[in-house]
Amino acid sequence: MKLYDSIGPNPRIVRMFMAEKGIETPKQTVDLRGGENREAPHLKRNPHGQMPTLELDDGSHLSEITAICEYLEEKQPAPPLIGATPEERAECRMWTRRLDLNIAEPLANGYRFGEALKFFEKRIPVAPEASPGLKKIAANRLQWLNKQMADGREFICGKRFTLADILLYCWIEFGNQVGQPLDPANTNIMAWLARVGERPSVKA
Template sequence: MKLYNSIGPNPRTVRMFMAEKGFTVPKIEVDLRGGENRREPYLKVNPSGQLPALELDDGTVLAEITAICEYVDEIKKDTPSLIGDTAEERAKTRMWTRRIDLNIAEPATNGFRYAEGLKLFQNRIRCIPQAADDLKAVARERLVWLDRLMGDKPFIAGAKLTMADILLFAFLDFLKGVGQALDPACRNLTAWFERMKARPSAAA
């Protein structure tokens, strides 16, 4: 088994998840800045050209971070589940993961790609520069919404660390370096972020 790895919040989400599970695999570094992920031979591994990808021992390749994380969670049974131990817990984790992915991570990341990252991405994906500011605003609004719902809960989905926390942390930590820092007025999320940053897995 091996992980095709690179810079960026998506690979970091998987690395952090694996670190929390105590799951290690060899890593093959792919030069995302140089566009290595958008040409052969990597496209034979993952035709979407995205990172990361997990190649299993039989040659099967898993892409998409939620799929990879759920696979790792299922095969690594000797550590606490980061998806959930019951149907209700798993449903809540998936609900929050999807909300964060669609409402925060995706618009904020596209806002970066269409603005600060335009030079890197303009020849790789369809970019919409005129949408950048609005996409960033969408993400900010949803973070305010999430901050209100967070209250004094230790984690996004409740009492336990889940994939939703890891996903949001990896993206917020990336976004603060590209002009989209979390508003300090989001006090609940700011306190949560500091707790997440203190976890050993944050170094993954």
């Protein structure tokens, strides 16, 4: 396998997932800022021009972080980061979907259509008028999640550290860097963020 890597939260999610599993594979950095991901060689690997992309041993390519992580989980089930049973896998997928749709996506587009507009307007369709609303949605859903974690759960799926935690951690860290800092009033998430931040995989 080979990971086509870059800056940004999505590649970091895959790197962190691999680090937790102890999976090592060659990596090739794609220059996201320079637009290398929009050039023909990368578009052959991923027609969406997104990052990251995983090249499999047969020469085929996988993109989309959830698909990549689920593939890696199937190839190397231990330690389980999605789940060891149908029930555990379903729970992790439920939370990963919730976090991706309700927090990560609006946070990302709030940034792309706002602070990063000049960078993205030549690359993707943008809606600058939507940026404030998208940021508001992400902040609101974080408040909702904070209440869900008021029962003292250690991680998103209770006592299990999963892909859901990795995804949320990377996106909150990204938000902190691009003008969407986590509201300290979300005390349960703040405590969770500190716990996850102690894991060696965050350095991946």
